[in-house]
Amino acid sequence: MTEVNPYSSLRTQIDEAAEYLDVTAGQLERLKTPERILETNLAVEMDDGSTEVFRAYRSQFNGDRGPYKGGIRYHPAVDRDEVKALSGWMVYKTAVSDVPLGGGKGGIVVDPRDYSAAELERITRAFATELTPLIGVDRDIPAPDVNTGQREMNWIKDTYERIENTTEPGVITGKDLSSGGSEGRVEATGRSTVVAAREAFDYLDKDVEHATVAVQGYGNAGWIAARLIYEMGANVVAVSDSSGAIYGEDTLDPVDVKEYKRETGSVVGYPDADQELTNEELLTLDVDLLIPAALENAIDESIAQNIAADVISEAANGPITPEADDVLRETDTLVIPDILANAGGVVVSYFEWVQNRQRFYWSKDRVNEELDEKIVEQFWNLVDAYENRDLPSLRTAAYVVALQRVIDAGE
Numbered sequence: 064m065t066e067v068n069p070y071s072s073l074r075t076q077i078d079e080a081a082e083y084l085d086v087t088a089g090q091l092e093r094l095k096t097p098e099r100i101l102e103t104n105l106a107v108e109m110d111d112g113s114t115e116v117f118r119a120y121r122s123q124f125n126g127d128r129g130p131y132k133g134g135i136r137y138h139p140a141v142d143r144d145e146v147k148a149l150s151g152w153m154v155y156k157t158a159v160s161d162v163p164l165g166g167g168k169g170g171i172v173v174d175p176r177d178y179s180a181a182e183l184e185r186i187t188r189a190f191a192t193e194l195t196p197l198i199g200v201d202r203d204i205p206a207p208d209v210n211t212g213q214r215e216m217n218w219i220k221d222t223y224e225r226i227e228n229t230t231e232p233g234v235i236t237g238k239d240l241s242s243g244g245s246e247g248r249v250e251a252t253g254r255s256t257v258v259a260a261r262e263a264f265d266y267l268d269k270d271v272e273h274a275t276v277a278v279q280g281y282g283n284a285g286w287i288a289a290r291l292i293y294e295m296g297a298n299v300v301a302v303s304d305s306s307g308a309i310y311g312e313d314t315l316d317p318v319d320v321k322e323y324k325r326e327t328g329s330v331v332g333y334p335d336a337d338q339e340l341t342n343e344e345l346l347t348l349d350v351d352l353l354i355p356a357a358l359e360n361a362i363d364e365s366i367a368q369n370i371a372a373d374v375i376s377e378a379a380n381g382p383i384t385p386e387a388d389d390v391l392r393e394t395d396t397l398v399i400p401d402i403l404a405n406a407g408g409v410v411v412s413y414f415e416w417v418q419n420r421q422r423f424y425w426s427k428d429r430v431n432e433e434l435d436e437k438i439v440e441q442f443w444n445l446v447d448a449y450e451n452r453d454l455p456s457l458r459t460a461a462y463v464v465a466l467q468r469v470i471d472a473g474e
């Protein structure tokens with residue numbers, strides 16, 4: 064992976080779209096800059112009685128359209144600029160998907176694999192204590208991201224509610240059902256990725272059935288995307304995780320691969336695979352659809368030159384560098400930008416927040432149908448902007464639409 068600063072990538076993406084908008088230099092700078100960032104050091108007791116210090120961040124990028132909203136990542140590579148970029152992408156994601164929220168993001172510099180569940184709970188509760196004055200149902204609403212899920216969201220909710228002496232499940236989303244979570248939230252990111260891909264295939268007059276698909280990353284976003292596209296009749300020929308990639312000539316069975324990963328810790332070694340690949344080989348397979356679902360900068364300029372997929376649906380945030388984007392534009396690869404393709408997570412988080420506030424819960428079918436409808440509507444809205452305003456890519460179209468919505472709200 065190339066070392067490209069994700070915050071620079073965000074700024075470049077905004078600059079490219081701003082050329083098509085009527086915006087002053089000052090307005091533009093504001094649209095590229097976070098409003099505030101919490102940087103804190105969490106001193107946490109380990110199981111052996113020692114103390115370790117963990118750096119943690121929460122960036123509140125822009126709240127013009129509603130409360131700041133975005134996930135919390137646990138990863139050793141978390142840093143200030145990454146959190147800034149991720150929080151900015153949230154602003155334009157909530158705007159492009161037209162949910163009344165702003166953008167934020169947080170993270171802790173930690174590799175959760177190195178800590179016990181009890182240590183992770185203390186780390187999470189320490190962070191939640193720091194976050195409590197900043198978050199709230201109408202202020203800032205965190206959610207899961209890489210290496211966090213329902214368990215961490217429940218801990219944060221519980222810590223917040225104890226400190227504030229209240230019952231307010233809508234302070235955080237991505238909780239489990241018994242703590243006020245929504246049906247469909249776990250699957251939502253992968254679902255929007257494949258719904259957007261299905262629409263893109265329709266746009267290109269291609270069939271999803273029997274289409275070949277490669278998925279990079281087999282966590283929440285990647286494995287669900289693999290399962291759902293397989294259920295639509297596509298052949299999932301390759302998947303990967305941080306240990307490597309596997310290839311199956313006809314198709315892999317995503318549920319079976321997931322079970323194997325659960326038992327062994329990785330997709331690598333899956334007995335029904337025909338071949339093992341490197342992650343780079345996976346990314347450059349000649350497939351109909353590529354789904355990057357791991358981390359930023361997975362596809363740099365040199366990998367982009369060898370990409371053979373017709374469509375890329377970005378489940379990850381920022382998987383394609385701006386230079387790689389230029390290459391893919393020249394090769395006519397249709398890229399569905401992250402801020403739409405993976406928006407399912409935040410859209411269903413929004414549904415969760417609405418349900419928490421109304422204390423009225425929806426069926427899984429209702430959640431999935433409303434999510435599908437929203438992604439379809441916004442996909443074609445972007446196609447319309449792309450074609451009718453003669454924009455260079457769907458990504459630029461997404462930023463043009465999203466920036467205009469944020470500008471209008473801020474006036």
Ligand SMILES: NC(=O)C1=CN([C@@H]2O[C@H](COP(=O)(O)OP(=O)(O)OC[C@H]3O[C@@H](n4cnc5c(N)ncnc54)[C@H](O)[C@@H]3O)[C@@H](O)[C@H]2O)C=CC1
Nearest residue numbers: 208209210252280281282283284304305357379380405408
């Ligand atoms: N969880 C959510 O609701 C949302 C997640 N996303 C984005 O989706 C991406 C993945 O997030 P999650 O699935 O939630 O995380 P996760 O922690 O569940 O899974 C991440 C996966 O990526 C793999 N991975 C890490 N480095 C890799 C590499 N170099 N090559 C191949 N695989 C690698 C890991 O092994 C793991 O399988 C991130 O960019 C995240 O920001 C976006 C929207 C919402």
Ligand SMILES: O=C(O)CCC(=O)C(=O)O
Nearest residue numbers: 133134206208408409412
């Ligand atoms: O569900 C949410 O609020 C945000 C999820 C997230 O962090 C993302 O979309 O990148």
